[in-house]
Amino acid sequence: xxxxxxxxxxxxxxxxxxxxxxxxxxxxxxxxxxxxxxxxxxxxxxxxxxxxxxxxxxxxxxxxxxxxxxxxxxxxxxxxxxxxxxxxxxxxxxxxxxxxxxxxxxxxxxxxxxxxxxxxxxxxxxxxxxxxxxxxxxxxxxxxxxxxxxxxxxxxxxxxxxxxxxxxxxxxxxxxxxxxxxxxxxxxxxxx
Amino acid sequence: xxxxxxxxxxxxxxxxxxxxxxxxxxxxxxxxxxxxxxxxxxxxxxxxxxxxxxxxxxxxxxxxxxxxxxxxxxxxxxxxxxxxxxxxxxxxxxxxxxxxxxxxxxxxxxxxxxxxxxxxxxxxxxxxxxxxxxxxxxxxxxxxxxxxxxxxxxxxxxxxxxxxxxxxxxxxxxxxxxxxxxxxxxxxxxxx
Numbered sequence: 001x002x003x004x005x006x007x008x009x010x011x012x013x014x015x016x017x018x019x020x021x022x023x024x025x026x027x028x029x030x031x032x033x034x035x036x037x038x039x040x041x042x043x044x045x046x047x048x049x050x051x052x053x054x055x056x057x058x059x060x061x062x063x064x065x066x067x068x069x070x071x072x073x074x075x076x077x078x079x080x081x082x083x084x085x086x087x088x089x090x091x092x093x094x095x096x097x098x099x100x101x102x103x104x105x106x107x108x109x110x111x112x113x114x115x116x117x118x119x120x121x122x123x124x125x126x127x128x129x130x131x132x133x134x135x136x137x138x139x140x141x142x143x144x145x146x147x148x149x150x151x152x153x154x155x156x157x158x159x160x161x162x163x164x165x166x167x168x169x170x171x172x173x174x175x176x177x178x179x180x181x182x183x184x185x186x187x188x189x190x191x192x
Numbered sequence: 193x194x195x196x197x198x199x200x201x202x203x204x205x206x207x208x209x210x211x212x213x214x215x216x217x218x219x220x221x222x223x224x225x226x227x228x229x230x231x232x233x234x235x236x237x238x239x240x241x242x243x244x245x246x247x248x249x250x251x252x253x254x255x256x257x258x259x260x261x262x263x264x265x266x267x268x269x270x271x272x273x274x275x276x277x278x279x280x281x282x283x284x285x286x287x288x289x290x291x292x293x294x295x296x297x298x299x300x301x302x303x304x305x306x307x308x309x310x311x312x313x314x315x316x317x318x319x320x321x322x323x324x325x326x327x328x329x330x331x332x333x334x335x336x337x338x339x340x341x342x343x344x345x346x347x348x349x350x351x352x353x354x355x356x357x358x359x360x361x362x363x364x365x366x367x368x369x370x371x372x373x374x375x376x377x378x379x380x381x382x383x384x
Contacts, residue, residue: 110360111303123361156362157354157374164361165353168302169315182349 018044019051023065032104035062056112063112066105067121076129082137082144083187089133090159090179093126098167098174106168123156130155150186158186210236211243215257224296227254248304255304258297259313268321274329274336275379281325282351282371285318290359290366298360315348322347342378350378 022043026035037058041048055061076089096102109118131152138149150158159182166174214236218227229250233240247253268281288294301310323344330341342350351374358366 107302110299116363119361120363123357127362156357158350161354161357162349165315165348165356168360169311169356170319170348171308171312 015044015046015050015054019046019061020065020068023061024069032062037061059108059112060114061112062108063110063118066108067118069105070102070109070122071125072129076133078136081140082133082149083183085133085136086130086155086159086187087180087183089129090163090183091176093129093160094163094167094174094176094179097164098171103167106164123160126160127152127156130160148188155186159183207236207238207242207246211238211253212257212260215253216261224254229253251300251304252306253304254300255302255310258300259310262294262297262301262314263317264321268325270328273332274325274341275375277325277328278322278347278351278379279372279375281321282355282375283368285321285352286355286359286366286368286371289356290363295359298356315352318352319344319348322352340380347378351375 019040022040023035026039026043030039035058037051038048040058040061041051044051051061055064076085076092079085079088097106106122109122113119134149134152134155137144138146159179162182163174163179166178211232214232215227218231218235222231227250229243230240232250232253233243236243243253247256268277268284271277271280289298298314301314305311326341326344326347329336330338351371354374355366355371358370
């Protein structure tokens with residue numbers, strides 16, 4: 001949300017929901033490149049100036065919608081231990097982010113984001129998922145010495161950052177084995 | 193270069209040089225947001241259709257100019273050993289990429305880059321610099337066992353990727369100490 005914070009409920013939240021829905025529907029129907037603010041406004045049943053006032057322009061609106069779509073909708077699966085939990089999550093993260101849709105949303109999120117709020121939100125989603133996996137490992141107790149459970153920021157550096165960097169800048173060789181290798185390297189099970 | 197490869201020398205290279213110069217001058221004079229293809233064409237002494245034909249649109253032209261500006265213009269400094277060479281390079285890379293200009297160029301490079309060529313070129317610049325540092329360490333001989341010199345791709349994963357990820361998505365705490373810590377962690381001199 002670039003311009004205003006939206007309170008849950010109320011007209012503001014309804015406008016946001018209908019505008020987001022309009023963007024998603026129109027993306028599917030006419031394609032992303034054909035979107036315009038008047039077109040979205042018409043579909044959402046609001047005036048164009050409502051959109052300009054809240055989002056600034058189409059790029060910022062698309063950035064908001066992208067962040068919303070990049071939000072994980074389930075908790076990471078529980079495989080009973082830290083290593084398979086992290087490896088499966090890393091694989092799934094790569095799958096989603098490297099898909100054509102994922103790439104388009106990452107690009108949109110980065111683009112219409114003058115203050116970095118939306119990019120930060122994408123990163124926070126990943127950090128929250130990782131945090132959940134690490135907390136689960138700690139709660140199991142005994143599975144792995146507490147001191148060997150990595151910090152969230154270390155998982156970001158060693159797993160999330162290389163995946164996202166390569167998706168954006170260096171996609172050659174980016175596959176599930178690479179994602180699993182990053183996790184194995186971090187947990188001392190490989191020599192990466 | 194999105195549409196055509198440019199042969200060195202000849203009219204094509206001259207057009208590219210004058211268009212790039214026009215973009216840089218106009219960015220400084222009127223600001224990036226006021227740039228248009230006709231404005232750039234007029235300054236460069238070419239027709240707008242020359243620009244559309246070669247670059248597609250303004251976003252792709254700006255992406256090309258950005259990549260050109262992100263090209264390192266000197267070899268990494270030689271500090272006599274691998275650890276200080278890598279640490280100094282990482283610090284300088286962070287400085288340049290995290291500056292307002294660097295961030296704007298990274299964004300431009302990613303944006304007008306439908307096939308990923310320009311983003312790949314940015315990554316290749318970093319890899320080439322790292323490669324030079326590693327080759328220097330190997331050539332010194334005896335400084336460090338050959339087997340302990342990391343692979344280029346490992347330096348990308350452990351140093352370049354976290355720096356670039358955090359610049360784009362998670363800038364809190366991003367400073368020279370963090371950059372040096374990544375290098376120390378990679379070379380086994382820290383516990384990051």
